Amino acid sequence: MPDPVRVLVTGAAGQIGYSLVPLIARGHLLGPDQPVILHLLDIPAAVQSLEGLEMELLDGAFPLLRGIVATTDILHGAAGVKVAVMLGGFPRKEGMERKDVMAKNVTIYKTQATALEAHADNDVKVVVVANPANTNALILKEHAPKIPSKNITCLTRLDHNRAVAQIAHRAGLPVPNVRNVIIWGNHSSTQYPDVNHGIVKTLDGSKKPIREVIKDDAWLNGDFIKTVQQRGAEVIRLRKFSSALSAANAVCDHVYNWVRGTPEGQWVSMGVSSDGSYGVPVGLMFSFPVKTRKGEWEIVKGLKIDAFSKEKLDATTAELVEEKALADSIIKGSSQ
Numbered sequence: 001m002p003d004p005v006r007v008l009v010t011g012a013a014g015q016i017g018y019s020l021v022p023l024i025a026r027g028h029l030l031g032p033d034q035p036v037i038l039h040l041l042d043i044p045a046a047v048q049s050l051e052g053l054e055m056e057l058l059d060g061a062f063p064l065l066r067g068i069v070a071t072t073d074i075l076h077g078a079a080g081v082k083v084a085v086m087l088g089g090f091p092r093k094e095g096m097e098r099k100d101v102m103a104k105n106v107t108i109y110k111t112q113a114t115a116l117e118a119h120a121d122n123d124v125k126v127v128v129v130a131n132p133a134n135t136n137a138l139i140l141k142e143h144a145p146k147i148p149s150k151n152i153t154c155l156t157r158l159d160h161n162r163a164v165a166q167i168a169h170r171a172g173l174p175v176p177n178v179r180n181v182i183i184w185g186n187h188s189s190t191q192y193p194d195v196n197h198g199i200v201k202t203l204d205g206s207k208k209p210i211r212e213v214i215k216d217d218a219w220l221n222g223d224f225i226k227t228v229q230q231r232g233a234e235v236i237r238l239r240k241f242s243s244a245l246s247a248a249n250a251v252c253d254h255v256y257n258w259v260r261g262t263p264e265g266q267w268v269s270m271g272v273s274s275d276g277s278y279g280v281p282v283g284l285m286f287s288f289p290v291k292t293r294k295g296e297w298e299i300v301k302g303l304k305i306d307a308f309s310k311e312k313l314d315a316t317t318a319e320l321v322e323e324k325a326l327a328d329s330i331i332k333g334s335s336q
């Protein structure tokens, strides 16, 4: 067995944390052959929950779990970590837009960026989950210039999985038969779930475009998009809390594919720093289709973007540009 890898989970005492840490301890993040040491960070007000979580993790007797560092000190929490899952922050409540929670989160991300840069492994891989996820990741990237920007990502895999699940359900096929959907842009209601390049493997084994199998463009261009865009809000409406089980599962999918690669011919959606592909401003944290190999992601280039898609990409880009400006102004204001 390889040496254990240190994995930081911030906001570990929260809802997603509670679903996520057993998955990590079972090998769903880094693989069934990779021991882990879990670094659990939360704020002082959550210290008892953190202690209870640590007890339950011990009681799980997970074979891959080789240690737990439970702390309220980010400097301690960040020490030597190779993967950082950033859940810590203020969750969006019913009726709130992600922008509403931005002011609460930019300050946190600035501080945590500095700590990760100074104390984490030089090649730390970061996935920001806390909303506004793209912009929190951008703040982190800008305040940790020594961490390679390719190592800082945000989670749009939950949206990707939601889209896959909707198509699979509509086609009456198992989830793995649906491939290469795309989530473009922001992890928000302006995201664009795009099926134009997606493939369905039918029961006879042939591969067909999603549109050909679903045969309902009105649904694909309308309710399907809306359902995926609004899924998080709908879960909040029903549960009064945001998605936790599915978010934890998506974090594992995101990191697992990043570290261990995507299957041949397939891609997934990840929020990454734009290289200017598809006209997205360079450096914006944007969800793209990516293929991964040996711990590196690469944006899938050259996909044809029709007029309908272009309009949707422009809308989500504009929202991210606006969020960035808002975050910059909050940071500027707080440093004066």
Ligand SMILES: NC(=O)C1=CN([C@@H]2O[C@H](COP(=O)(O)OP(=O)(O)OC[C@H]3O[C@@H](n4cnc5c(N)ncnc54)[C@H](O)[C@@H]3O)[C@@H](O)[C@H]2O)C=CC1
Pocket (backbone or CB within 6 Å): 010, 011, 012, 013, 014, 015, 016, 017, 041, 042, 043, 046, 087, 088, 089, 090, 091, 092, 108, 128, 129, 130, 131, 133, 155, 156, 157, 158, 159, 187, 242, 243, 244, 247
């Ligand atoms: N990107 C995505 O797909 C999704 C993102 N989210 C977001 O993920 C975040 C976490 O969600 P939940 O676990 O449901 O929220 P939660 O409120 O249950 O947990 C958040 C935890 O963060 C902790 N925290 C707050 N400030 C912190 C700091 N400075 N350092 C460390 N920990 C800190 C809190 O004490 C709490 O334990 C929220 O921002 C939520 O909106 C949720 C679902 C999906």
Ligand SMILES: O=C([O-])CC(=O)C(=O)O
Pocket (backbone or CB within 6 Å): 091, 092, 093, 131, 158, 231, 232, 233, 235, 242, 243
């Ligand atoms: O909207 C929220 O706060 C939770 C979230 O990001 C999601 O479920 O996609």
